[in-house]
Amino acid sequence: xxxxxxxxxxxxxxxxxxxxxxxxxxxxxxxxxxxxxxxxxxxxxxxxxxxxxxxxxxxxxxxxxxxxxxxxxxxxxxxxxxxxxxxxxxxxxxxxxxxxxxxxxxxxxxxxxxxxxxxxxxxxxxxxxxxxxxxxxxxxxxxxxxxxxxxxxxxxxxxxxxxxxxxxxxxxxxxxxxxxxxxxxxxxxxxxxxxxxxxxxxxxxxxxxxxxxxxxxxxxxxxxxxxxxxxxxxxxxxxxxxxxxxxxxxxxxxxxxxxxxxxxxxxxxxxxxxxxxxxxxxxxxxxxxxxxxxxxxxxxxxxxxxxxxxxxxxxxxxxxxxxxxxxxxxxxxxxxxxxxxxxxxxxxxxxxxxxxxxxxxxxxxxxxxxxxxxxxxxxxxxxxx
Numbered sequence: 001x002x003x004x005x006x007x008x009x010x011x012x013x014x015x016x017x018x019x020x021x022x023x024x025x026x027x028x029x030x031x032x033x034x035x036x037x038x039x040x041x042x043x044x045x046x047x048x049x050x051x052x053x054x055x056x057x058x059x060x061x062x063x064x065x066x067x068x069x070x071x072x073x074x075x076x077x078x079x080x081x082x083x084x085x086x087x088x089x090x091x092x093x094x095x096x097x098x099x100x101x102x103x104x105x106x107x108x109x110x111x112x113x114x115x116x117x118x119x120x121x122x123x124x125x126x127x128x129x130x131x132x133x134x135x136x137x138x139x140x141x142x143x144x145x146x147x148x149x150x151x152x153x154x155x156x157x158x159x160x161x162x163x164x165x166x167x168x169x170x171x172x173x174x175x176x177x178x179x180x181x182x183x184x185x186x187x188x189x190x191x192x193x194x195x196x197x198x199x200x201x202x203x204x205x206x207x208x209x210x211x212x213x214x215x216x217x218x219x220x221x222x223x224x225x226x227x228x229x230x231x232x233x234x235x236x237x238x239x240x241x242x243x244x245x246x247x248x249x250x251x252x253x254x255x256x257x258x259x260x261x262x263x264x265x266x267x268x269x270x271x272x273x274x275x276x277x278x279x280x281x282x283x284x285x286x287x288x289x290x291x292x293x294x295x296x297x298x299x300x301x302x303x304x305x306x307x308x309x310x311x312x313x314x315x316x317x318x319x320x321x322x323x324x325x326x327x328x329x330x331x332x333x334x335x336x337x338x339x340x341x342x343x344x345x346x347x348x349x350x351x352x353x354x355x356x357x358x359x360x361x362x363x364x365x366x367x368x369x370x371x372x373x374x375x376x377x378x379x380x381x382x383x384x385x
Contacts, residue, residue: 025260025292026187027269028151030303031230032286032294038273039072040212041104042133044115045090046077050100054122061123065130068279071103103133103208106272111211134277138206141196142228143276147285149194150182151229151256153249156210157200158223167223167244171195174249185257193227193253212274213238225249229256231278233271260306269307 044050044058055075062073076086089110090098099112113132116125138154146152153171157164172195179192198206203220213226213234225244227235236252239245260269287293294300 025303025306026185026256027258027260028189028229028256029187029290029292029294030260030269030307031233031256031271032147032283032290033300033303034070034231034273034278034295035270035300035304035307038106038270039070040106040133040275042066042071042073042101042129043086043089043104044073044075044101045098046075046079047098048079049117051119054117054119057123058126061126062130065127066134069134069275069277070273071133071275101129103275105212109211109214111208133208133275136206136209137202138196138198139209139232139274139276142232142274143278143282145194145196146228146230146232147282147289149191150178150189151193151227151235151253153193153195153253154198154213154226154228155195156198156203156219156224156226159200159221160223164223167225168195168197170244170246171225171249174246174253177246177250178253182257186259187257189257209274212272214272227252227256228274229271232274232276234274235271236268260303 042062044055046055059073059075066073074086076083076090078087078090081087086104089102089104092110093099093112100115100117101113103111103113105111113129115129116122142152142154153175155168155171158167175193175195182189182192203210214237219238219240222240223244224238224240226238227249229235235256239248239252255268283293283295292299294303
């Protein structure tokens with residue numbers, strides 16, 4: 001009888017312990033995966049002025065150049081095809097001002113590009129387009145830093161020098177505070193977040209990057225900060241004006257190191273990804289620094305299941321009617337509010353169930369001790385009687 005009770009307690013304990021430590025990944029780690037839901041679309045509009053040879057050049061060139069990029073390509077014949085969604089983008093421009101190519105974000109935003117239609121110049125124009133949509137000086141800096149760093153804080157300068165100094169001071173303090181508590185996170189990370197500055201006179205060279213982060217015209221002239229993690233993903237939204245404060249920066253930076261099953265809306269975990277090239281060498285670097293392979297099929301399958309169990313998210317139904325990650329959609333998130341004067345430890349503790357695995361273990365051991373003492377007392381009294 002005593003053996004049966006002991007086995008029952010052991011089984012119960014193992015089950016509870018397994019449940020309390022169910023998640024193996026952090027938000028940052030899942031951010032290194034690509035589930036195919038974040039791809040951009042590069043579309044060539046084929047009108048009567050584009051030759052068949054130019055269309056062939058575009059198709060072959062883009063296929064070879066974008067194999068390691070999160071960009072898909074297609075050619076739409078505006079005279080014969082009935083693709084209403086893409087034609088809607090085409091017709092949204094004034095007649096005579098329609099671009100020859102557009103880049104469409106996963107959220108449906110459109111960025112136009114003008115190509116040279118003459119065959120002699122078309123090929124060179126396509127290569128310039130591909131370089132523009134996949135790479136830039138700041139994106140290269142971000143990609144080179146993002147794997148080894150806890151995160152990347154992109155600081156975009158504004159026109160006012162004093163405002164820039166104030167914003168940069170807030171960012172530096174936030175990075176220092178988050179660095180001081182990185183060891184207390186679910187998976188400690190040795191390197192701090194890196195700050196990359198985009199000078200105001202270089203903004204025009206980063207049109208694609210800023211557009212992909214949801215850049216708005218009202219940001220022009222104001223200092224802006226964006227927190228990037230994983231495979232070039234945006235955490236939350238860009239911060240400017242009253243939002244560019246230590247407490248908001250701390251909240252978003254803390255979420256990067258959060259447990260993936262901490263009760264967060266999954267749109268916070270898979271933030272929008274900027275257009276970029278991500279080759280096997282970069283993925284091997286992720287394995288080296290984080291000791292896990294985000295592209296391993298088994299790992300991706302497990303992460304997909306974690307992400308599909310998500311309340312408070314609008315998702316589409318899969319082919320079989322089951323909700324899956326591949327029907328994932330994003331929506332604008334609301335920043336978690338924190339109170340003035342909080343310590344970094346208090347901030348991290350306010351993220352919903354951020355440290356649930358540790359708290360559950362403490363409660364579990366406490367309950368187990370009480371249970372053992374109760375059963376021991378019961379058996380002692382029974383033996384005495």
